[in-house]
Amino acid sequence: QKEVEQDPGPLSVPEGAIVSLNCTYSNSAFQYFMWYRQYSRKGPELLMYTYSSGNKEDGRFTAQVDKSSKYISLFIRDSQPSDSATYLCAMLGYGGATNKLIFGTGTLLAVQP
Amino acid sequence: NAGVTQTPKFRVLKTGQSMTLLCAQDMNHEYMYWYRQDPGMGLRLIHYSVGEGTTAKGEVPDGYNVSRLKKQNFLLGLESAAPSQTSVYFCASSYPPLAGWSYEQYFGPGTRLTVT
Numbered sequence: 001q002k003e004v005e006q007d008p009g010p011l012s013v014p015e016g017a018i019v020s021l022n023c024t025y026s027n028s029a030f031q032y033f034m035w036y037r038q039y040s041r042k043g044p045e046l047l048m049y050t051y052s053s054g055n056k057e058d059g060r061f062t063a064q065v066d067k068s069s070k071y072i073s074l075f076i077r078d079s080q081p082s083d084s085a086t087y088l089c090a091m092l093g094y095g096g097a098t099n100k101l102i103f104g105t106g107t108l109l110a111v112q113p
Numbered sequence: 114n115a116g117v118t119q120t121p122k123f124r125v126l127k128t129g130q131s132m133t134l135l136c137a138q139d140m141n142h143e144y145m146y147w148y149r150q151d152p153g154m155g156l157r158l159i160h161y162s163v164g165e166g167t168t169a170k171g172e173v174p175d176g177y178n179v180s181r182l183k184k185q186n187f188l189l190g191l192e193s194a195a196p197s198q199t200s201v202y203f204c205a206s207s208y209p210p211l212a213g214w215s216y217e218q219y220f221g222p223g224t225r226l227t228v229t
Contacts, residue, residue, distance in 0.1 A: 008153065032216050043117070043203055043220030044156070088155065092216055100171070101218060105155035 003027050006089055006104030015113050019076040023089035023104045026070065030102075032092035033065050035074045038106065039085045047087070048074065079111045114139050117221035119204050125227045126194040134189040134224050136204030144207045145187040146171075146218065147179060149200040156203065162187055163209070194228045201225050 006023045013019055021035075032051055036044035048063040050056045050072075056063045062075040072091075076083055089104040120135045136145065146161040158171030162181040176198060178190045187206075191198060205218040 004155075006155075034216065041223070043205075043222050045220065046217045049216065100158060100161070101216070103156040105153060 001026060003102050004089060004091060004104045007107055008105050010108040010110060012110045012112060013079055015079060015081060015111055017079050017111070019074075019079050019083070019109060019111075021074040021076075021087050021089075021107050021109070023072050024070055025072070025091055025102075027091075027102075028067070028070065030091040033063070033072050034090040034092075034101070035061075035063055036088040036090055036103075037085045038088060044088055076109075079109075081111045081113045084109060084111050116140065117204055117206055117219050119202075119221040119224050121224060122222070123225045125229065126191075127229055128195060130194050131190070131192050132194065132226075133191075134202055134204075134226075136187045136189070136206075136221060137185055138187075138204075138206040138219070139185065140206060140219065141184070142206035142219070143184070143209050145181065146205045146207075147177070147187065147189045148203045148205065149173065150203060150223075151200050159189065159202075194226075196228045199226060199228045 004025045034049040035047045037047045038044040050063050050065050053065050053067045060077045064073040086106040086108050088106040090101045117138045143164050147159040148156045150156050157173045159177050160179040162168045165184040168179045180188045202224045204221040207218045
């Protein structure tokens with residue numbers, strides 16, 4: 001079993017829809033949770049991060065962490081065609097001093113105009 | 114600032130050939146990483162470095178070697194390429210985790226390697 005599970009999609013939605021992207025994990029030692037966005041043929045870039053449980057909002061994006069369920073989510077409101085990308089969740093693994101991230105496999109999102 | 118750059122962008126190798134991938138960063142980051150990205154497998158850490166002159170193994174180090182002779186550069190070597198090493202390789206860099214919120218890793222654009 002992988003430490004981090006993520007549905008690979010693809011997920012196709014119409015412009016303006018609310019998108020929900022999710023990851024589950026098995027290691028209760030994870031404390032930092034991140035979402036990276038990767039456009040086609042580009043490197044990933046950090047979109048949002050949260051520490052421990054709770055919600056964090058940034059514009060149209062909301063990141064949610066439920067440590068009791070070992071479940072994290074990224075919500076995108078009023079989705080735009082420019083949001084079409086692969087979204088990777090990432091979590092900071094044990095051995096935090098070495099800053100090793102554990103990534104999900106990524107979910108491919110397509111927002112149709 | 115250029116951020117993280119990778120050379121080359123594309124490469125095709127024959128089985129058994131060797132090559133070196135170069136990563137350079139201009140953000141004065143202490144930490145640097147090499148990942149490979151394969152369909153259905155996500156990003157997997159190959160090797161990483163926590164400072165000039167240091168390297169350590171990641172999740173999938175076999176068949177690869179690395180060197181960090183200068184703080185701004187991190188080299189990934191394939192001594193004898195195999196078809197299983199066909200992948201997209203990403204370099205990343207970051208500040209040390211003790212420097213406040215510094216868990217963000219900055220990624221390069223990637224190198225697409227095909228081994229035939």
